[in-house]
Amino acid sequence: MQITFKDKVLSLYRRTIRKHKWLKMPMLVLSVILLAIDRLIRNLKAGLHKYIVVIASMTFAFVSCSFSSVIWGDGQYDFTYDVTSYYYETEASAAALAVEADIDTTMIEDDEEPDEIELIDPETLDDISELDTVSGADIVGIIEQADTEDDQAAVEEKNGDPQFSRDDWQLVLVNKNHPIAEDYNFTLGTIKGAMQCDERIIPDLYSMLEAALNDGVNLVICSPYRDDSRQQMLFDRKVNKYTAQGMSYMEAYKVAAQTVTIPGSSEHQIGLAIDMISDNYSSLNAGFGDTAAGKWLAEHAHEYGFIIRYPEGKEDITGIEYEPWHLRYVGKNAASVLHDESITLEEFWEKYL
Numbered sequence: 001m002q003i004t005f006k007d008k009v010l011s012l013y014r015r016t017i018r019k020h021k022w023l024k025m026p027m028l029v030l031s032v033i034l035l036a037i038d039r040l041i042r043n044l045k046a047g048l049h050k051y052i053v054v055i056a057s058m059t060f061a062f063v064s065c066s067f068s069s070v071i072w073g074d075g076q077y078d079f080t081y082d083v084t085s086y087y088y089e090t091e092a093s094a095a096a097l098a099v100e101a102d103i104d105t106t107m108i109e110d111d112e113e114p115d116e117i118e119l120i121d122p123e124t125l126d127d128i129s130e131l132d133t134v135s136g137a138d139i140v141g142i143i144e145q146a147d148t149e150d151d152q153a154a155v156e157e158k159n160g161d162p163q164f165s166r167d168d169w170q171l172v173l174v175n176k177n178h179p180i181a182e183d184y185n186f187t188l189g190t191i192k193g194a195m196q197c198d199e200r201i202i203p204d205l206y207s208m209l210e211a212a213l214n215d216g217v218n219l220v221i222c223s224p225y226r227d228d229s230r231q232q233m234l235f236d237r238k239v240n241k242y243t244a245q246g247m248s249y250m251e252a253y254k255v256a257a258q259t260v261t262i263p264g265s266s267e268h269q270i271g272l273a274i275d276m277i278s279d280n281y282s283s284l285n286a287g288f289g290d291t292a293a294g295k296w297l298a299e300h301a302h303e304y305g306f307i308i309r310y311p312e313g314k315e316d317i318t319g320i321e322y323e324p325w326h327l328r329y330v331g332k333n334a335a336s337v338l339h340d341e342s343i344t345l346e347e348f349w350e351k352y353l
């Protein structure tokens with residue numbers, strides 16, 4: 001069997017694209033040119049001069065089109081460039097930020113427990129030493145600008161004066177008098193690593209961390225979603241501590257409830273609460289409110305749908321001590337109202353729902 005020039009060219013083409021898929025188009029063009037030249041030579045030999053002009057023109061047109069649009073075309077070439085430069089940029093900045101924002105979680109330890117039970121011994125202090133934290137800088141490094149279906153924004157556009165609904169998941173009221181409904185349903189999304197919260201609040205959470213970072217504040221998330229057993233464990237531990245100090249169970253329960261939310265009524269259990277510290281203040285106590293991060297949150301969190309859920313001076317309404325680090329997501333519209341009127345979620349329900 002005689003191997004023709006055409007067979008050789010096709011064999012070369014197949015072998016090359018099997019190894020290098022991206023060479024498919026250039027190889028196709030090259031093969032066509034080679035076959036055309038071969039045909040040309042054979043036709044010349046056969047004296048078929050009348051086809052020469054046609055084949056040569058077609059080959060030339062085809063080759064020039066293919067080269068300009070596929071090989072050197074704007075789309076493909078620029079795309080490669082962009083992806084590469086983006087990769088290096090994000091790698092470099094994420095690395096730089098990670099170094100800047102590196103949190104030594106081993107430095108965050110249980111503070112000395114105060115003797116006076118009135119002193120705030122926050123619910124989540126114990127958590128910090130056990131769980132990883134994630135900072136604004138970490139988050140910015142992994143941000144994927146999710147396509148946010150911003151329901152709230154849609155409401156805002158429709159009517160300037162937003163209407164609120166009791167059925168809105170963002171406004172769900174959870175406290176000692178309003179435990180979490182048994183049929184309450186939501187989907188957990190991952191913030192980073194093992195840290196989770198209601199997936200619907202993640203885009204706004206990321207935006208907030210990024211905005212704070214742009215203002216020079218590196219916020220650190222330290223305790224988002226907690227499952228029921230974890231909340232129960234934290235509460236029991238606190239009750240045990242007080243009974244060990246000589247209190248009756250009822251007394252211990254009452255006091256514990258002021259600092260650790262009673263299991264079944266914590267916003268952390270529905271993934272809408274986030275505790276925040278910053279890279280240079282890692283204690284969960286009232287002093288956080290006086291730090292740059294605490295002030296930034298008090299001033300700007302509502303722009304991203306979050307509120308300081310247990311403000312100072314409202315302890316008798318919320319039933320919880322002042323917690324400048326505990327943020328609750330309520331959506332941008334409600335957050336703005338709560339912020340502007342300096343009211344709690346309890347008061348908001350009274351007034352608007």
Ligand SMILES: [Zn+2]
Pocket residue numbers: 123124268273274275325326327
């Ligand atoms: Zn909290």
